[in-house]
Amino acid sequence: MRSSTTCFLARELVHREPMTILTISLEIAQIFLAANSRHRLILPAGELRAEDRTITGAGTIEFLSQFTPSYFVTSVVVGAARGCLDFDLFEAEFKRAMIPLADQTILLMDATKFGKSGLIHVCDWSAIDVLVSDGVPSDIAAEFEHGHLLLADGNHAGGA
8 A cells, every 4th residue: 555645754764763664565665675774674475466566465464463563554545524434445454454453543644635435434533543634624623532633734733
C-alpha cells in the first residue's frame, strides 16, 4: 500500500533514531534503502502487486500478525462520519488486522479525503488513537474526542 502521505512520512523517518519498520510497500522500503538508513526493515512474503508495488495475500497478513508494533501508521482513501473507508479489499483487511496489534494507531489523512464516499469500512474513528491532518470537518472532530487530533500547521487539538 502506497500513498503520497505515507511516503512523505517515510522520507522524514529516515533521519530519526533507528527503528524496526514493518511494511508491505516496496516503495516505502526503497525510501529507507536509498537513504542508507540504519533502520531495520521487515517485509513479508506474498504476491507483488505491480501497479502499486505492494506485497499482498493471506500469508502477508498472517506473517505480520505475529508482531506487536508500538505504532501502526496508515492512511485511508476516505474519512466519513461512519469511519475510515477504503476501496481495496486487501488493504482494508490488512489495516483491520494490524490496528488491534499496535499499541497506537496513527492515521495520516489530508483534508481532501473527508466527506467522500468509500466502498469498504476499515474501522470506526474509535480505533484511531492519533489523527494527523491539515484540516478535519467538525463532525469528524466531534467523533474523535477519544484520541489526539494533530493539525499539520502545528496546532494541537482534542483528546485524552
